[in-house]
Amino acid sequence: MKFFIRLLTSSLILMLSPYFISGIEVKNFYIAIITVIFIGLVNALIRPILIILTLPINIITLGLFTLVINGLMIMFVASFIKGFEVAGIWPAILLSLLMWLSSWLINSITKENYSQPN
Numbered sequence: 001m002k003f004f005i006r007l008l009t010s011s012l013i014l015m016l017s018p019y020f021i022s023g024i025e026v027k028n029f030y031i032a033i034i035t036v037i038f039i040g041l042v043n044a045l046i047r048p049i050l051i052i053l054t055l056p057i058n059i060i061t062l063g064l065f066t067l068v069i070n071g072l073m074i075m076f077v078a079s080f081i082k083g084f085e086v087a088g089i090w091p092a093i094l095l096s097l098l099m100w101l102s103s104w105l106i107n108s109i110t111k112e113n114y115s116q117p118n
Contacts, residue, residue, distance in 0.1 A: 002110050006103070010036045013102040014095075021094045023087030031083035038077045039099070047073055070096035 011032040018024045026032050050069050051058065058065045071092035078086040086092045 005110060006106050007033065007036060009106050010099065010102060013099065017095055017098055020098065021091050023091030024095055025085040027083030031081065035077060035081055035084045038081060039074065042073050042077055046076075067093050067096065070100075 011029060014032040014036055015026055015029055018026060026035070047069065050072075051066065054065055054069065068089070071089050074092040074095055075086050075089065078084050078092075086095065
């Protein structure tokens, strides 16, 4: 159930992102759901490899290069999903920050409290 709540809220944030970030275009809610699923798959499969390959750059920049990697992942997803457009790297980086912030908020709201005994 939590998966669907996170999926729907992330899709809603993605649908609202063009109002906050110029250069992002999402055609409809169905496209937003598909895009969120593909971003999750790309982040699970390709992003760890890129993080390892760019580890020296990431160490030199104190981890800020991870923002560029996240933006590139969003641009990669936008390249093969019709109806989801990203105009460049800066809108993609801003979208990745917005998606991270919304994901953090969703996770903190839906997190189970394991410190309390049953």
